[in-house]
Amino acid sequence: MSMTCTTCPYCGVGCGVLASADGTIKGDPDHPSNFGRLCSKGSALGETITLEGRLLAPMVNKQRASWEEATALVAEKFSAAIKEHGPDSVAFYVSGQLLTEDYYVANKLMKGFIGSANIDTNSRLCMASSVAGHKRAFGTDTVPGTYEDFEEADLVVLVGSNLAWCHPILFQRLVAAKQARPDMRVVNIDPRVTATSDLADLHLAINADSDTALFNHLLAEIASRGAVDDDYVAKNVNGFADALAAAQDSDVSSTGLSAAEIEDFTKLWINTERVVTIYSQGVNQSAVGTDKVNAILNCHLATGRIGRAGMGPFSVTGQPNAMGGREVGGLANMLANHLDLENPDHRDTVQTAWNAPVIADHAGLKAVDLFQACADGKIKALWVMSTNPAVSMPDAANVAQAIENVPFTVVSDILKDTDTGALADVLLPAAGWGEKSGTVTNSERRISRQRAFLPLPGETRPDWQIICDVAQKMGFGEAFEFTSPAEVFAEYAALSEATAKFGKDFDISGLAGLDEADYDALKPTQWPIRANGSTTERFFADGGFFHADSKAKMLPVKPPKHAENGETFRLNTGRIRDQWHTMTRTARAPRLNQHLAEPFAEINPTDALRLGIKDATLLRISGEHGSAVVRAMITSKVQAGTIFVPMHWTAQFAASGRVNHAVAPVTDPVSGQPALKGADVTVAPFEAAFYAFAASDQPIESARPYVAKSKTTTGWKAEISGQRAPKDWEKEARETLDLDGGEAVMLEDAQNGIARVAIFEEGRLRGVYFAARTPVAVARGYVCDLIGSEASAQVLAGVPGADQPDPGATVCSCMNVGINTLKAAISDGARTVEALGECTGAGTNCGSCKPELQALLKDIPSMKVAAE
Numbered sequence: 039m040s041m042t043c044t045t046c047p048y049c050g051v052g053c054g055v056l057a058s059a060d061g062t063i064k065g066d067p068d069h070p071s072n073f074g075r076l077c078s079k080g081s082a083l084g085e086t087i088t089l090e091g092r093l094l095a096p097m098v099n100k101q102r103a104s105w106e107e108a109t110a111l112v113a114e115k116f117s118a119a120i121k122e123h124g125p126d127s128v129a130f131y132v133s134g135q136l137l138t139e140d141y142y143v144a145n146k147l148m149k150g151f152i153g154s155a156n157i158d159t160n161s162r163l164c165m166a167s168s169v170a171g172h173k174r175a176f177g178t179d180t181v182p183g184t185y186e187d188f189e190e191a192d193l194v195v196l197v198g199s200n201l202a203w204c205h206p207i208l209f210q211r212l213v214a215a216k217q218a219r220p221d222m223r224v225v226n227i228d229p230r231v232t233a234t235s236d237l238a239d240l241h242l243a244i245n246a247d248s249d250t251a252l253f254n255h256l257l258a259e260i261a262s263r264g265a266v267d268d269d270y271v272a273k274n275v276n277g278f279a280d281a282l283a284a285a286q287d288s289d290v291s292s293t294g295l296s297a298a299e300i301e302d303f304t305k306l307w308i309n310t311e312r313v314v315t316i317y318s319q320g321v322n323q324s325a326v327g328t329d330k331v332n333a334i335l336n337c338h339l340a341t342g343r344i345g346r347a348g349m350g351p352f353s354v355t356g357q358p359n360a361m362g363g364r365e366v367g368g369l370a371n372m373l374a375n376h377l378d379l380e381n382p383d384h385r386d387t388v389q390t391a392w393n394a395p396v397i398a399d400h401a402g403l404k405a406v407d408l409f410q411a412c413a414d415g416k417i418k419a420l421w422v423m424s425t426n427p428a429v430s431m432p433d434a435a436n437v438a439q440a441i442e443n444v445p446f447t448v449v450s451d452i453l454k455d456t457d458t459g460a461l462a463d464v465l466l467p468a469a470g471w472g473e474k475s476g477t478v479t480n481s482e483r484r485i486s487r488q489r490a491f492l493p494l495p496g497e498t499r500p501d502w503q504i505i506c507d508v509a510q511k512m513g514f515g516e517a518f519e520f521t522s523p524a525e526v527f528a529e530y531a532a533l534s535e536a537t538a539k540f541g542k543d544f545d546i547s548g549l550a551g552l553d554e555a556d557y558d559a560l561k562p563t564q565w566p567i568r569a570n571g572s573t574t575e576r577f578f579a580d581g582g583f584f585h586a587d588s589k590a591k592m593l594p595v596k597p598p599k600h601a602e603n604g605e606t607f608r609l610n611t612g613r614i615r616d617q618w619h620t621m622t623r624t625a626r627a628p629r630l631n632q633h634l635a636e637p638f639a640e641i642n643p644t645d646a647l648r649l650g651i652k653d654a655t656l657l658r659i660s661g662e663h664g665s666a667v668v669r670a671m672i673t674s675k676v677q678a679g680t681i682f683v684p685m686h687w688t689a690q691f692a693a694s695g696r697v698n699h700a701v702a703p704v705t706d707p708v709s710g711q712p713a714l715k716g717a718d719v720t721v722a723p724f725e726a727a728f729y730a731f732a733a734s735d736q737p738i739e740s741a742r743p744y745v746a747k748s749k750t751t752t753g754w755k756a757e758i759s760g761q762r763a764p765k766d767w768e769k770e771a772r773e774t775l776d777l778d779g780g781e782a783v784m785l786e787d788a789q790n791g792i793a794r795v796a797i798f799e800e801g802r803l804r805g806v807y808f809a810a811r812t813p814v815a816v817a818r819g820y821v822c823d824l825i826g827s828e829a830s831a832q833v834l835a836g837v838p839g840a841d842q843p844d845p846g847a848t849v850c851s852c853m854n855v856g857i858n859t860l861k862a863a864i865s866d867g868a869r870t871v872e873a874l875g876e877c878t879g880a881g882t883n884c885g886s887c888k889p890e891l892q893a894l895l896k897d898i899p900s901m902k903v904a905a906e
C-alpha cells in the first residue's frame with residue numbers, strides 16, 4: 039500500500055509521518071524533525087483514525103441538518119448579532135490545532151470582514167507569555183534558533199519543561215547528543231521530579247514561580263563575574279543597566295535552593311558558551327509568565343549567546359500549529375503576518391491586500407475575558423473550532439455555564455460527544471487528521487505539509503471550507519471563494535509579499551505564486567523564505583532586532599514574593615506521556631490507555647500522612663469555584679505543600695477528575711495567559727465506602743461519584759468508588775457492566791465488604807466487577823485480556839495462576855511490557871536500558887518509555903550486583 043507523507047497532529051516537534059489508509063504509520067526518515075522516529079502517541083495514530091464516535095453530519099439543536107441549513111443559520115445568527123449589537127458582540131475561539139489555511143481564513147473573516155478582533159485561541163493558554171516576552175525583548179515574536187542547537191549545545195537548561203513526555207522526539211535527540219558527547223551538561227529546573235529530570239546532571243527543584251529570582255541572580259552574577267559581552271550589548275541591546283539593577287535587587291533565596299545548587303548552576307551557565315535554555319509551560323502558564331520569559335531572555339542578551347550554533351533561548355511550542363496560528367495573527371491582539379494591530383500602516387496594508395470592507399483597529403478579548411464576556415451576556419454568538427474549552431479553560435465549570443449563556447453557539451469538531459459540543463446549538467462536522475490537507479509550522483519555524491490519505495467520511499468538511507461557506511453566506515463571497523487549501527496558502531504568501539516592506543522577521547513571500555503542484559510537493563521548509571530566495575537560519579547573532587532602532591530590549595523584572603502556603607496547597611497541573619489534552623483522540627487507542635489510566639494527584643508523603651491519605655485511595659481537591667476527585671499517588675517527586683494533577687480527564691472519561699474545576703482564572707497581566715500551574719486549593723481525603731474495578735465487553739456506565747473509564751483491546755474498564763456501598767452487588771455489577779443476560783458467578787465476603795462478580799454467556803467471559811473497602815488489588819491487564827475469552831471462574835482470583843506471571847502495570851505501551859516483567863528482568867541481571875530492551879522488548883519501538891526504564895534501573899537496589 040502506498041504511503042502518504044504527512045505530519046503528526048500532536049505536539050509542536052512536528053514529526054514527519056508516513057501513513058496509509060489501512061492505518062499503517064511510520065516515521066518519515068527524511069523529515070528533519072524526527073528522521074524516522076515517532077513517540078508513543080505518534081506510533082499509535084493508526085488506532086485513532088476509526089470512525090467510532092465521529093460527528094458525520096451537521097446538527098442543529100441536536101437534530102440532523104443539511105450543510106445548507108446549518109451554515110445558513112450560522113451566517114444569519116452572526117449577521118443579526120453584528121447588525122444589532124456591533125461586531126464586538128460576536129467571537130471565535132479557535133485552536134493551535136487548526137491548520138494554517140483554516141486559521142488564515144478564520145482570522146481574515148473576523149478581523150477584515152466582521153471587523154472585530156474577537157478571535158482568540160487556546161494558544162492563549164499555551165504560548166501567550168512567550169509571545170509577549172519575545173515581543174518585549176525582540177520587537178517581534180521570533181524563536182531565534184533551530185533544533186540542531188539542542189544537539190550542538192554544551193549546556194542545555196530545561197525550564198518548566200517535561201520534554202521527555204511532552205516533546206519526546208526532541209528529548210530523544212537530546213539523549214543521543216549527550217551519549218555522543220558525554221561532556222554535554224543538562225540542567226532541569228522544575229519544582230517536581232519528572233521523567234525529564236533523569237537525563238539531568240543537575241535538577242533544581244525550585245519553588246513555584248521563583249524562576250525570575252533564579253535568572254535575575256544569574257544576570258547579576260554574569261555582570262559581577264565579567265561575563266557580559268560588552269560589544270554585543272553596546273551595539274545591540276537597550277535597557278541593560280535597568281535590567282541589571284532590578285536583578286541585583288532581587289533575592290535568590292525565594293527559590294528555596296541551597297547555596298551550593300545555586301552556585302553549581304551559576305558557574306555552569308556562565309562558564310559554558312554554548313548554552314540553550316529551553317522553556318515551556320512551567321514558565322508560560324503563570325501570573326508572572328511574561329516576566330519569567332524576559333528574565334531568561336535577559337541572560338542570553340547580556341552574554342550575546344543568541345542566534346549562534348548551540349546557543350539561545352528556545353520556547354518549545356505545544357501544539358502542532360501553535361506557530362502557524364501566531365503567524366497568521368490568530369490571537370486577539372495581533373494582526374496577520376506578525377504585524378501590529380495598533381499600527382495604521384500595517385492595518386492599511388492588510389486591509390488593502392484583503393480588499394476588506396473594514397479592519398479591526400483594537401485588540402479583541404483574550405480567552406479568559408472572552409468567556410467572562412460570554413457569562414456577562416456581551417457575546418451574542420460564539421464559534422468554537424478545534425478546541426474543548428469546557429475542559430481546558432481554568433474555572434471550567436463556570437466556562438461551561440458561560441458558553442451555555444451565549445444565545446447562539448457553534449462548535450466545529452470531529453467528534454459527536456465532547457464536553458464543549460454538548461453545549462452547542464449547532465455542531466459542524468470537521469474533517470480530521472488524515473482527511474484534510476494544509477500546512478503547520480513547528481517550534482523551529484519549519485512549515486510542513488499535512489496531507490490527506492483517507493477519504494472524507496460522511497458529510498465532514500475541512501475547517502477552512504466550513505469557514506468560507508459561512509463567510510459567503512454572510513455576504514463576503516468574493517474574498518472567500520477558495521476551492522482548495524493551496525489557494526488559501528497562495529493568498530497568504532501573496533499577503534506576505536505585500537507586507538515584506540515592513541521588514542519583519544516573518545516572511546514567506548518566496549512562496550508566493552506557488553501553484554497546486556508546488557504546494558502538493560512542498561518539502562519541510564524553515565521560514566523566512568524571502569522573495570529573493572534568502573533565508574535566516576538563526577536570528578540575532580549580529581543584532582537586527584525588530585524594535586524601531588533595531589536593538590533588543592532587556593527588561594527590568596521583579597520576582598514575586600514567595601508566599602508560604604499555610605493550609606492550602608499549590609496545585610500544579612500538566613501532562614502525561616500517552617494522552618493528548620482532552621483525550622478525544624488518544625483515549626481511542628487502547629495501548630495509550632495502559633500507561634496511566636485514571637486521573638491522579640502526586641502528593642508528598644508528609645502531606646499524605648498529615649491528612650490521613652493512603653496510597654491509591656481517593657482525595658478531593660477544592661478551589662474557590664469547584665472541586666475534583668482523583669487517585670492519590672504518594673511520591674516525594676513533588677514537594678510538600680504542592681500537588682500535581684494531569685489536565686486530561688473530561689466528563690466523557692472521568693467527570694470527577696476534571697482538574698480545571700478547581701483552578702481559578704488568574705492571568706498574567708501582560709500576556710493574559712492563565713496561571714494554570716499555580717492555583718490555591720485545599721486537599722482532603724475522599725471518604726470512600728468501597729472501591730471497585732470493572733471490565734466489560736460493553737461501554738461501562740455508573741452514576742457513582744468517582745468513575746474513570748477507559749477503552750481496552752477487549753472493551754472497556756473502569757475504576758469506581760462511592761460513599762455508600764450497594765446492598766446487591768450482582769445488581770450493581772450488571773448495571774455497571776451493562777450486561778443483563780448470562781450467568782453471574784459471585785464471591786462475596788459481606789463482613790469484609792468484598793464482592794467479586796463475573797458474568798459469563800455462552801461459555802465466554804463478558805464482564806467482571808471487583809469491589810472492596812480498600813483499593814482493589816487486581817491484575818488489571820490480565821483480567822481485561824480475559825474478557826471475551828473462554829475463561830473460567832478462576833478469573834475471580836483477580837491474579838494469574840502461579841504458572842502465569844503477572845506483567846503488572848504497563849510501562850512500554852508499544853511492546854506491552856509491564857513493570858513486573860521489567861523488575862524480573864532487572865533482578866535477572868539486566869543493567870542498562872538496552873539490556874532491558876533485549877530481554878523484554880521494552881523501549882525498542884518508539885523509545886518514549888526509556889526515561890522510565892532508566893528510572894527503574896536507578897530505583898531498584900541491585901541485589902544481583904551485591905551478590906556478585
Ligand SMILES: Nc1nc2c(c(=O)[nH]1)N[C@H]1C(S)=C(S)[C@@H](COP(=O)(O)OP(=O)(O)OC[C@H]3O[C@@H](n4cnc5c(=O)[nH]c(N)nc54)[C@H](O)[C@@H]3O)O[C@H]1N2
Binds near residue numbers: 615
Ligand atoms: N504527552 C503529551 N505531550 C504533549 C501534550 C499533551 O497533551 N500530552 N500537549 C502539548 C502542548 S499543547 C503543550 S503546551 C506542551 C507542554 O509541555 P510542557 O510544558 O513540557 O508540559 P507540562 O506538563 O504542562 O508542564 C511542564 C512542567 O512545568 C513544571 N512547572 C510547574 N510550575 C513551575 C514553575 O513555577 N517553574 C518551573 N520551572 N516549572 C514549573 C511542572 O511541574 C511540569 O513538569 O506539551 C505538548 N506535548
Ligand SMILES: Nc1nc2c(c(=O)[nH]1)N[C@H]1C(S)=C(S)[C@@H](COP(=O)(O)OP(=O)(O)OC[C@H]3O[C@@H](n4cnc5c(=O)[nH]c(N)nc54)[C@H](O)[C@@H]3O)O[C@H]1N2
Binds near residue numbers: 429450451452623714
Ligand atoms: N489545568 C490545565 N489546563 C490546561 C493546560 C494545563 O497545563 N493545565 N494546558 C493548556 C494548553 S497549553 C492547551 S494547548 C489547552 C489544550 O486544550 P484543548 O484545545 O481544549 O484540548 P484538545 O483536546 O486538544 O481539543 C481539541 C478539540 O478539537 C477536536 N479536533 C481534532 N481535530 C480537529 C479538526 O481537524 N478540526 C476541528 N474542528 N476539530 C478537531 C478534538 O476532538 C477536540 O475536541 O489546554 C490548556 N489547559
Ligand code: SF4
Binds near residue numbers: 072079081206
Ligand atoms: S514527538 Fe510524538 S507527538 Fe510530537 S510530533 Fe513527534 S510523534 Fe507527534
Ligand SMILES: [Mo]
Binds near residue numbers: 165356357
Ligand atoms: Mo499547549
